[in-house]
Amino acid sequence: MKNRRLRNHERREIQREILSILGLPHRPRPFSPGKQASSAPLFMLDLYNAMANEENPDETEYSVRASLAGETRGGRKGYPASPNGYPRGIQLSRTAPLTTQSPPLASLHDTNFLNDADMVMSFVNLVERDKDFSHQRRHYKEFRFDLTQIPHGEAVTAAEFRIYKDRSNSRFENETIKISIYQIIKEYTNRDADLFLLDTRKAEALDVGWLVFDITVTSNHWVINPQNNLGLQLCAETGDGRSINVKSAGLVGRHGPQSKQPFMVAFFKASEVLLRSVRAANKRKNQNRNKSSSHQDSSRVSSVGDYNTSEQKQACKKHELYVSFRDLGWQDWIIAPEGYAAFYCDGECSFPLNAHMNATNHAIVQTLVHLMFPDHVPKPCCAPTKLNAISVLYFDDSSNVILKKYRNMVVRSCGCH
Missing domain, CATH: 2.60.310.10 (Haemocyanin C-terminal domain)
Structure with missing residues (x-):
């Protein structure tokens, strides 16, 4: 897939959505360090x-020692700029x-x-x-x-x-x-x-x-x-x-x-x-998204003939997706990481569902019923089966430093649901 530059309105929309996920009402503007x-x-x-x-555990860590030496790699002097910078084991006193x-x-x-x-x-x-x-x-x-x-x-x-x-x-x-x-x-x-x-x-x-x-x-x-x-x-x-x-x-x-x-x-x-209120807000958000996409889904009604063409399509699997905080212009307030590999799930969940597709029992039954009633029962969807958290280190408006753990941000594996 060919990369293209984000339009301004697209960048603003992505910034707004990610800030919402991070639980921030607005973009922090700390004092210059x-x-x-x-x-x-x-x-x-x-x-x-x-x-x-x-x-x-396999990721390279930020180097505090390198930052103390005043080295810079495309970032602010005095702070590490790249998660792939200088490897250092954690030292615990x-x-x-x-x-x-x-x-x-x-x-x-x-x-x-x-x-x-x-x-x-x-x-x-x-x-x-x-x-x-x-x-x-x-x-x-x-x-x-x-x-x-x-x-x-x-x-x-x-x-x-x-x-x-x-x-x-x-x-x-x-x-x-x-x-x-x-x-x-x-x-x-x-x-x-x-x-x-x-x-x-x-x-x-x-x-x-x-x-x-x-x-x-x-x-x-x-x-x-x-x-x-x-x-x-x-x-x-x-x-x-x-x-x-x-x-x-x-x-x-x-x-x-x-x-x-x-x-x-x-x-x-x-x-x-607080956790209950966040879960409720996310549920409402997802329901609204599902409603907006339901029209598109309904226009793609499957038929038995789909299985002939779907064999040529890729099966459900994990794909590369990298979210760059630097590309969003946030390097002045996000200390680490510069971005993260989020990944996404995409592909066909077609009969027969192989073991590597991590299909649920429900998805297997749904696939069989879809074969018999393709106009009424859709195919199972390719979706994450395991998600990991990420940690984000950033300045707030008062230049206090915050380290926050965000759950369910990285796809570890995909399957048919």
Whole structure:
């Protein structure tokens, strides 16, 4: 089949349909990313690789290492541009509060969260303030994350706050430092805020790597009550309870490298109510499509003579079909993949139905009845018998990175139904 360029109205219609399948009301328009890849997208790329490897173990993965080196292959600098780029095995760190990789690679703990999640979302820090030490106050940093972009009906199954720790100041060389993360409950102008302790980690002064804090309960609370999202507070103390400057403790803030910036990541699962509404919407959509095509089908009434000509036609099988996000002009917001092999089913379901046609018992009976009553009973249809999911990694309007699993997107096998 000869390829042709899509007309503008065809491109718009395809874009609209695919956005609808992806559950997006419109095309995201994120801020332009910087030249150096930042920590949140790099972490999400690792999760994407883990998820893609699970779905398609033979597929080549994206290379985070190549993106860190600033290599480009037809895409944005600092982000991998081709799924067939630089092969790299998934590197999983040990399940521990302090991981030692930079950029932050997904741990076994994180990949376990993927099994229960339909969507993963990272959030960039919106506000960060360093407080000066005084006798009444303590050192701390504040972090805020915008959770208002989370789709309705998604429940948080796990959430983490991640911050990178370099070596602490030399004067704390022999100290064990306690780092605590708090939810801000209420703020005051003349005194410290009311806080709720969420999680604590201990690290030696010479430790280097990512500190991971569990903030699942707070994240769920913020999703349900966004007006209560006043952010997080992080503080560091010595073993004897002395408050120390967070920067002196080695914790990297906004002035550190992009690949070591603090961020939040949350794992989500769609509620049953949402799943039922999506299934109902898809059912209505398919019914409308079937109605529009019924006129065309009725004009192609089969006859017994069809079987003489159908022998020359191809039997029901899987055919190549590639959907390119780049051709749709979406490379500025879809990080991975560039596209995917969707495939489609086509061909004749004619008597006799061979074993390789994966025919159902119903299709076999329908074929026999069609032989006797060709004007009243149509032939079985060639349709998918097995479908696979794909994972898509993309920016939203706020430049948060989202990893979402979409089921039933790739045809694995075809058969007569």
